[in-house]
Amino acid sequence: MTATPHSLRRPPAPTGHLATVTRLGPPGGLPEVVPVATVQGTLALDLDGLPPAPAAPELRVVRDDEPPGYHEVRAWAARVSQAAVEFVGGDRPVAQLLRWTNARVYQDLDRRVRILARTARAPQRRRTIRPQVRSVHVFQPRPDCAEVSVHVRHGHRSRALAARLELRRGRWTCVALQLG
Numbered sequence: 001m002t003a004t005p006h007s008l009r010r011p012p013a014p015t016g017h018l019a020t021v022t023r024l025g026p027p028g029g030l031p032e033v034v035p036v037a038t039v040q041g042t043l044a045l046d047l048d049g050l051p052p053a054p055a056a057p058e059l060r061v062v063r064d065d066e067p068p069g070y071h072e073v074r075a076w077a078a079r080v081s082q083a084a085v086e087f088v089g090g091d092r093p094v095a096q097l098l099r100w101t102n103a104r105v106y107q108d109l110d111r112r113v114r115i116l117a118r119t120a121r122a123p124q125r126r127r128t129i130r131p132q133v134r135s136v137h138v139f140q141p142r143p144d145c146a147e148v149s150v151h152v153r154h155g156h157r158s159r160a161l162a163a164r165l166e167l168r169r170g171r172w173t174c175v176a177l178q179l180g
Contacts, residue, residue: 129155
């Protein structure tokens with residue numbers, strides 16, 4: 001039996017305040033007449049005859065291309081990023097960042113805090129919500145350098161931090177830092 005334009009139309013509503021229900025299930029199922037109150041003008045589908053939906057799989061990111069020491073770099077980047085935003089917020093002294101940064105980054109952070117000190121003193125800045133590192137993404141173009149992007153949550157606002165880390169004398173050092 002081929003479908004004609006007339007047979008594809010919805011059948012007229014039955015008389016006597018009854019509607020038809022289309023059952024999804026094995027082919028050949030017959031329409032069932034049910035009271036209108038159960039349908040309330042919407043398409044009524046009986047899903048009882050269908051098999052249950054499959055369970056959603058637990059998804060996780062699996063990477064085979066992570067270089068050796070990737071997790072160490074990521075953890076170190078998270079610590080230095082948290083320290084940098086705490087320093088800018090007035091919660092940490094600048095001297096704590098001296099061994100983790102090169103001279104240019106250290107001077108830039110010190111300059112930023114001096115500018116902030118002119119507008120709001122450290123005790124006033126401490127009363128605000130402290131910034132918190134939410135995520136760290138690391139890309140290592142070479143085993144001895146890493147480019148890092150960090151999502152920092154500061155109350156209801158988000159900020160970005162980008163850094164370049166280099167392995168110098170057996171330890172990671174922040175050689176470039178950009179606060180967004």
